[in-house]
Amino acid sequence: MSGLPRREFLKAGGALIIGFGLRDVLLAQTRGSVAGPPDATQIDTWLAIHADNTATVYVGFAELGQGGSTALLQIAADELDLGMDQVSSVRLDTNVTPNQGGTYSSASIARGGPQVRTAAAEARLALLNMASKRLNAAVDGLTVSKGVVSTRDGSTRVSYGDLVGDRMFNLPFTGSAPVKKPAEYKIVATPVARRDLPDKVRGTHVYMQHVRVPDMLHGRIVRPRGQRAYGVGARVLSVNEASLRGIPGARLLRRGDFLGVVAGNEWDAIRAARQLAVTWEGTSALPGSEKVHERMRSTKTPEEVVVQRGDVGAALASAAHVVSQTSHAPYQAHAPFGPNCAVADVKADSALVMCSTQDVYATRRTLAALLKLPVEKVRVQYYEGSGTYGHSAYDDVAQAAAFLSQEAGKPVRVQFMRWDEHGWDNYGPAHVGEVRVAADGSGKLTAYEYHGWQHSWSGTEASAQLAGERPVEFLAGPVQGVQGVNRLTCGGQYQIPNLRLVNHKLPVVEYLKAGWLRSPLDLSFAFTSEQAIDQLAHLLDIDPYEFRRRNIADGRWLGVLDAAANAARWTPRRAAAKRNGGKIVAGRGIGLGTHLQSWGGAVADIEVNTETGKVVATHLYGAIDAGLVVNPAIVESQICGQLVQTASRMFHEEVTFDTSGVTSLDWSTYPILRFDECPEVTPIVVQQLNERCLGAGEEVMAAAAGAIANAFFDATGVRMEEFPLTPKRVLSALKRA
Amino acid sequence: MSINVNGKPWTVAAAPDTPLLYVLSNELRLQGPRFGCGLAQCGSCSVLVDGVERRSCVTPVSAVEGKSVTTLEGLPMWYAVMKRLERVPELHPVQQAMLDEQAAQCGYCYNGMIVKAAELLSKNPRPDDAQIRRAMNGHLCRCGTYPRIISAVRRASEMMAVTR
Numbered sequence: 001m002s003g004l005p006r007r008e009f010l011k012a013g014g015a016l017i018i019g020f021g022l023r024d025v026l027l028a029q030t031r032g033s034v035a036g037p038p039d040a041t042q043i044d045t046w047l048a049i050h051a052d053n054t055a056t057v058y059v060g061f062a063e064l065g066q067g068g069s070t071a072l073l074q075i076a077a078d079e080l081d082l083g084m085d086q087v088s089s090v091r092l093d094t095n096v097t098p099n100q101g102g103t104y105s106s107a108s109i110a111r112g113g114p115q116v117r118t119a120a121a122e123a124r125l126a127l128l129n130m131a132s133k134r135l136n137a138a139v140d141g142l143t144v145s146k147g148v149v150s151t152r153d154g155s156t157r158v159s160y161g162d163l164v165g166d167r168m169f170n171l172p173f174t175g176s177a178p179v180k181k182p183a184e185y186k187i188v189a190t191p192v193a194r195r196d197l198p199d200k201v202r203g204t205h206v207y208m209q210h211v212r213v214p215d216m217l218h219g220r221i222v223r224p225r226g227q228r229a230y231g232v233g234a235r236v237l238s239v240n241e242a243s244l245r246g247i248p249g250a251r252l253l254r255r256g257d258f259l260g261v262v263a264g265n266e267w268d269a270i271r272a273a274r275q276l277a278v279t280w281e282g283t284s285a286l287p288g289s290e291k292v293h294e295r296m297r298s299t300k301t302p303e304e305v306v307v308q309r310g311d312v313g314a315a316l317a318s319a320a321h322v323v324s325q326t327s328h329a330p331y332q333a334h335a336p337f338g339p340n341c342a343v344a345d346v347k348a349d350s351a352l353v354m355c356s357t358q359d360v361y362a363t364r365r366t367l368a369a370l371l372k373l374p375v376e377k378v379r380v381q382y383y384e385g386s387g388t389y390g391h392s393a394y395d396d397v398a399q400a401a402a403f404l405s406q407e408a409g410k411p412v413r414v415q416f417m418r419w420d421e422h423g424w425d426n427y428g429p430a431h432v433g434e435v436r437v438a439a440d441g442s443g444k445l446t447a448y449e450y451h452g453w454q455h456s457w458s459g460t461e462a463s464a465q466l467a468g469e470r471p472v473e474f475l476a477g478p479v480q481g482v483q484g485v486n487r488l489t490c491g492g493q494y495q496i497p498n499l500r501l502v503n504h505k506l507p508v509v510e511y512l513k514a515g516w517l518r519s520p521l522d523l524s525f526a527f528t529s530e531q532a533i534d535q536l537a538h539l540l541d542i543d544p545y546e547f548r549r550r551n552i553a554d555g556r557w558l559g560v561l562d563a564a565a566n567a568a569r570w571t572p573r574r575a576a577a578k579r580n581g582g583k584i585v586a587g588r589g590i591g592l593g594t595h596l597q598s599w600g601g602a603v604a605d606i607e608v609n610t611e612t613g614k615v616v617a618t619h620l621y622g623a624i625d626a627g628l629v630v631n632p633a634i635v636e637s638q639i640c641g642q643l644v645q646t647a648s649r650m651f652h653e654e655v656t657f658d659t660s661g662v663t664s665l666d667w668s669t670y671p672i673l674r675f676d677e678c679p680e681v682t683p684i685v686v687q688q689l690n691e692r693c694l695g696a697g698e699e700v701m702a703a704a705a706g707a708i709a710n711a712f713f714d715a716t717g718v719r720m721e722e723f724p725l726t727p728k729r730v731l732s733a734l735k736r737a
Numbered sequence: 738m739s740i741n742v743n744g745k746p747w748t749v750a751a752a753p754d755t756p757l758l759y760v761l762s763n764e765l766r767l768q769g770p771r772f773g774c775g776l777a778q779c780g781s782c783s784v785l786v787d788g789v790e791r792r793s794c795v796t797p798v799s800a801v802e803g804k805s806v807t808t809l810e811g812l813p814m815w816y817a818v819m820k821r822l823e824r825v826p827e828l829h830p831v832q833q834a835m836l837d838e839q840a841a842q843c844g845y846c847y848n849g850m851i852v853k854a855a856e857l858l859s860k861n862p863r864p865d866d867a868q869i870r871r872a873m874n875g876h877l878c879r880c881g882t883y884p885r886i887i888s889a890v891r892r893a894s895e896m897m898a899v900t901r
Contacts, residue, residue, distance in 0.1 A: 064843070065841075065842045065843025065844060065845075065880060066842060066843075067842070193836075193839060194839060194841075196844070197835075197836055197839065197841055197844065198836060200841050200844030200847055201828065201832040201835045201836055201841065201844070201847055201851065202809075202810075202828065202832065203767070203768045203769040203808070203809040203810050203848065204768065205768075205844060206768070207768075207771070207845060209771055209772060210762075210768050210771070212763075212766075265751075265759075265763070266759050266762070266763055267751070267752075267755045267756065267759045270775075335879060336845075336879065337773055337779065337781065337843070337845050337846050337877060337878070337879040337880075338771060338772065338773055338781060338845045339772065339773075384843070385843075385845070386843050386845030386846070386879070387842060387843035387845070387879055387880045389879070415772060417775060418773070418774040418775055418776060418778075633839060637839060637842065637882075637885070638842075640881065640882070640884055640885065641842055641880045641881040641882060642881070643881070644881025644882075644883060644884070645879075645880070645881040648881065666774060666776055666778060667774060667776075667778040667779055667877060668776075668778060672877060672879065673881070673883075674874050674877065674883075675869075675870040675871075675873045675874045675876070675883050675886075675887070676870050676871070676874050678870070678883040678884060678887070679884075680884065681884050
């Protein structure tokens with residue numbers, strides 16, 4: 001199988017057990033029989049060394065299709081002195097893998113990398129101590145290559161497998177073993193091929209959507225097409241189970257207003273969901289997508305100051321040059337390409353739920369409460385779905401499957417239909433931004449004030465809410481700070497003596513259900529803020545790249561800015577100076593921004609058709625400095641994906657809704673970028689071998705959004721105040737100008 | 738009902754109006770074609786029917802009776818027959834090229850991408866970029882891997898040109 005170690009296919013305790021030996025079964029059973037999380041203070045929790053001189057690394061991070069699992073194995077292999085062909089990991093499972101927190105906020109490498117590295121270093125040290133005794137040689141006289149420990153003269157040797165093969169270390173994980181220095185890395189910082197791709201091109205990769213278990217029913221949810229306002233929900237006025245007559249084995253299952261159907265056959269379940277006669281109570285609590293920004297801006301909110309330094313009011317009042325920029329940004333959908341899916345087997349006293357959550361332990365906690373089971377009686381296993389880009393409906397579908405299984409008394413597989421996924425997402429929230437920025441006569445930034453209006457994330461999934469759970473706000477916990485104005489993307493790139501960032505936090509109810517969408521809100525922030533910076537450059541007749549350089553003190557911001565500009569062969573320009581008034585006008589823009597860490601810089605080349613209003617990106621350049629990049633090829637691939645996805649979000653993506661509910665329910669009503677408009681992309685990895693590893697899966701999107709907005713001005717001389725830049729919006733802006 | 742998939746006859750229990758996708762996934766347990774939209778909008782469920790790309794989510798199983806269905810799993814064999822190769826390669830050149838380019842991210846859309854590209858190259862062995870984009874335009878990739886898919890199709894075209 002793909003030339004990978006057999007153990008890669010070990011599906012500990014899961015539904016699909018594919019060709020592995022008795023020893024692996026025993027190991028998996030030992031580990032899987034007890035509710036986790038396994039004790040993080042024990043080395044054995046983190047890795048196991050097998051008799052065949054290979055290692056299993058127990059990683060608490062989900063592979064989200066971004067290559068993080070390969071990179072974490074690179075770190076482990078390097079630290080253990082093993083080859084990549086000697087290491088593998090196992091499925092995330094609350095009975096098996098350690099709790100490293102959720103796989104979000106770019107945490108896999110930034111937070112998980114050091115944990116895996118330290119555990120591997122400690123295991124290596126323990127192995128060296130054992131080898132020292134076995135070979136009767138001092139530890140510092142030993143060398144390791146590919147898991148074989150030798151005395152320096154090479155006269156005697158012993159393998160890791162011989163030393164501990166499939167026995168436990170029984171050692172505490174103290175975190176005290178010295179780790180390798182970057183100069184000693186052999187596998188880290190090299191472009192190792194992704195481990196998951198051979199099976200993905202072959203069709204042998206097991207996605208969540210492929211999982212089937214014996215005696216399973218197929219389920220589908222029944223809801224109004226398009227979610228209603230969060231907190232208002234959807235109330236069933238009447239439902240007629242008799243309408244399912246004629247569909248073999250189809251049953252209606254209900255918990256409050258949560259409705260689902262099950263059948264033995266998948267197509268029958270789909271037909272039943274379609275055919276079930278339900279009358280839903282009408283609602284009109286939403287403002288509609290046309291008027292949402294108006295409602296947001298006019299709602300009285302407490303002002304929450306994120307950052308304040310200097311005296312912004314005085315500095316703005318006395319500044320030589322002040323510009324302002326406002327923006328309206330839409331709700332956008334995660335829209336996973338394959339709708340979310342889960343299989344649940346809920347018994348009277350326990351439950352097994354297989355799903356695509358970003359956090360198996362958090363999902364277990366919520367499911368246990370909803371199913372009224374003790375948390376240790378619920379086991380959650382992660383199966384990769386299609387890319388999720390944040391908190392799509394994976395928890396919702398897991399809850400739906402769990403409810404239906406509990407009601408049916410059998411395992412149930414639920415897959416969302418396209419309209420369920422598009423219509424009941426936890427959307428990236430809408431945003432209203434207002435920024436004022438000032439500079440002195442020499443082009444130095446002096447003051448910056450950003451006001452952002454947005455609501456935070458919903459904490460109750462639709463299944464739970466329909467079943468009667470109270471709609472609450474998501475308590476951010478470790479990811480706090482990503483729901484409001486981002487201090488890095490909003491002015492944090494520049495040296496500005498007087499700065500004030502203010503959140504206007506809106507109530508979470510009576511808007512759409514919301515969650516973190518890749519680089520949460522950062523595209524909106526950069527669209528606003530980076531256009532204001534560009535306005536000042538234009539006002540002062542300074543090249544926008546040069547203007548930024550003058551105002552950056554941090555070498556790493558400068559590094560990504562220069563990297564993007566150099567890749568694009570940037571030449572000094574005054575924005576909008578070369579407008580030719582033709583039908584197709586071209587423009588180039590530059591931008592800086594990030595999420596919660598790392599540094600992103602971008603240049604965008606775009607074309608605007610002034611007759612049709614259609615905008616396309618022709619070439620996007622994106623640079624990321626994420627510290628030490630474990631796998632530069634994977635990060636390049638991530639940059640390419642981020643650039644294309646940003647173009648899609650800037651030009652096409654917009655959730656539409658009326659006062660009742662969401663109306664963008666598929667790829668025709670919620671279009672995304674296609675092949676015909678795909679830009680050329682140039683990824684640039686700014687490698688920093690001696691810096692801490694940081695995230696690289698979402699950190700160039702803000703910069704690219706800013707660059708695109710500025711390129712639009714360069715092409716047309718018009719500042720856009722709203723995205724996506726759809727033909728209708730563009731034509732209307734060009735007409736106004 | 739009997740259908741021919743990847744060179745083998747299968748007797749299926751599904752009602753004739755059942756979309757082919759559910760038969761392939763649940764009765765034949767194939768993993769290539771997979772649900773994406775059920776609306777023929779995205780290309781996730783694509784298969785070849787007599788060498789022509791079809792959306793299995795909206796194609797009733799009865800419509801492929803007497804025809805030859807090829808899924809992702811059957812592409813190497815399909816290619817070997819088409820090219821009269823002595824041996825079935827491990828991967829279709831498009832699959833190999835996708836790997837060589839390290840194109841996929843989540844990979845969920847790659848069933849459709851690979852099936853569609855294989856169809857394209859069977860009709861037009863040396864497509865230019867514009868032809869690749871046009872042919873592939875009905876297939877969506879949410880991860881944004883289009884640029885590497887285009888490179889991979891180009892690479893596969895070159896690989897096929899040197900395959901006897």
